[in-house]
Amino acid sequence: MPGMADVTGNTLNAALIRTAFLASMRLKALQNRTAHSYLMMHSLAASLEMFKPGAIVPWVSYLFPTEILSSYGITPMIPEIGSATITGSDLREAAEAAAARMALARDVCSYHRTALASVENDMLPAPTMCLGTTPLCLGKEMLLEMLAVRHDVPFREIRVPLPPDEGESSPEVVADVAEQIRVLHDDIGRWTGRKPDLRKAVVLSNRASKAWGEIMRARLAGELELNGRKTFALVFLGQLLWGTAEGAKDFERLLTERGRRDLVAPTPPPGRPLKKLLWLHTVPHHDREIFDLIEQRGATVTFEEMGQMHEDLIDPDDPFPGLARRLTDHTLWGTSARRARLNVALAKRLKVDGVVHFNHWGCRHGLGSVPVIRAAFMEAGIPFLAIDGDALARGGPNQEKSLQQMESFLELL
Template identity: 25%
Template sequence: MDIYQKFGSYMEKQIVKQPDQARKKLIVAYRAKQGIDRMFTDKRVPASKKYLTKLAMDTMIQVLSKPEQSAMTSLFVPSEPLAAAGITPYSPEAMSSFMTGSKIERPFLQKTSEEGMPDSMCSYHRVFLGAADTGVCPEAPFLIYTNLACDGNMITFPYLMDKYGIPGFFIDVPYEKTKESVQFVADQLREMNVFIEDYSHKKITQEALKQRILTADETLKNYRKYLHACKTHYIGGTLTHEMYQVFITHMLLGTNQAYQYSRMLLSDILKGEPTGDRTKLLWIHMMPFFSEPMKELFEFSDRAVVQASDIVYDACFSLDAEKPFESMAKRMVYSGFNGSPEQRIKNALDAAEYTGADGCVIFSHWGCKTTIGAAGLIQEELGKKGLETLILDGDGCNPAGNSDGQTKTRLEAFLEMLKEKER
């Protein structure tokens, strides 16, 4: 039993017996982990990814220790207005990933089962709902959510509003990608700005928002350059690092820290070694970063590398600081996660071309009807364009929903298939 499992085992008991104490112990443990990382640095990890780990951990510690300075947000809610107001984004999805990474997700999932919540629901939401119900995760002063990407938001966030008795703002993103839809969302984002000001008691000046949009745009430009450099260059990292990228392109986008990271990342990749014989993969949807066979195959590996995920590539959108609300609205409406799968297919093909991916893996995350329902269609269309694609069933946030044996066999067979094709 490794140290993480021991910690998880100890915390599971704490959560059941003393949930109020469990949160404090989690904060202590995360801070201790940061200390350990500083003392025993892994030389294989480039500076940028060390900084990324720090940013992600800082965000989680901040949310757990000072929730009054945060706002609960679903992943696709534009982060720039929050950055302009200096509010920490408190993402249930990210928090759930941290809980799973800390190996303490089981009591939370068990709690939702006991409450009768459906087991078929996405585990990113279930883990958080369980953590909220046990009292381990704190309440924020307000929340903002959108229907974009996941119906789970439409269940989780209204539940949290009722549970905590806090105000909430909902952004309704229409199905069709039209100018009218962009205007419809932009108008809502303007209202959202006022909502944030009202409930955070902080003024978001036009200048501050413009600056955050500019910073976000520069961050995404660097990120696109990084992805392109991945075509020929390689830097090592863990699957957890890959998961953390979502912090940069979504939750922390618009902050100076995210921009700083993007610069460091670009600098690291340009100094990186050639990709060599590694099989380069594009990942569609979330990633089971805890999966042992996946770690074996992809972490600091000479065999294969996951270069990008579509959720991150999707965010790499040009923004116009002169039209902040329209820019953010356009990013939402034209997201591959909105509407029909056509845009997602197009994004995947663009990303594969841009990063030189040899193949693609669609992770059919249990409970995500958007991806599960589109998986076959995406696979077929990518196949037509010559991009070999594997559909891998599993769960990105609940280790019990994955079969390690199956994952290993399917991924290895897929890599063998791609290598064979190369020959």
């Protein structure tokens, strides 16, 4: 397998390696014919385009409405996905060394710290624009604007007020956010000189949403059990492809058993049903041990909080309110009480045996909400465990402690 530097270079040699590498991934996807393998291939192919000279590289926040980029045929560069990819590649050590040399404090979110180190050391492509959203955290907005200032490129932030604890955001709030997205969509066209086709992007996004919505409905109804960790990875990568033909086809592949066969939950031994866990927040991307332990102890992550997105369809003739609503009422946005209420309801609906919150290194909004969430689950009588870790780490003292905590938790269940 070639290294990252081999496939991201600008030489003829790199172009040949890149082509051969993508061809091998395509072959693998053709053999597997699963949504996950196709999504991996398509998201990687689209991302590698960003390393080419003259490419448009919008660094955006994780919840950014990427359809307004797909409208112009542009792929987003999402720091969290970039960092997870780099630290899962042969550039891991180089990225870690670069991050260690950086002046930025080590206690900030490792996704953002690694992304900054990677872009400043040519492991990720430099931005041509930086586009944020107030959800979900302040840190990534600071990262995006810092990058914009350093690279002298435009920075825009979609301001999204917090939703109420009960009910939905008001139509006025949605209209305000929709207007910001509309203006930004126009700005992107002005900056890039490209012609938009937002209707097409939204129609494609809707195809993916319809398929994903069906899968989620079946999971919530208990008709379909998927492996939450693997499903998280699918949704995570899928962020790069909303509003594209590839994204639409890949999510639609989930509707067949063959297309989702690498996502199915483990089969329980006869007469011993698996304990079902709900996973909150992000997952350790490169560390399998905790999930292996869960499986060894007869449990499974049956659902992931972060998978709850893009389930509603958007009006292609008036897309901005729909895109705005996804931001204003996102399940992870709002107060801790809102997040707790939604997750307790989700846990009850799924009839899970326990809930795990992953306290990602440096994530203030995530771990800041844990006391309220813990109290809500205690009140509901649902076992709850919060484990510390770094989504990008491999091993380490945090992992040891988390494994011990998880083991005790599973015994308790």
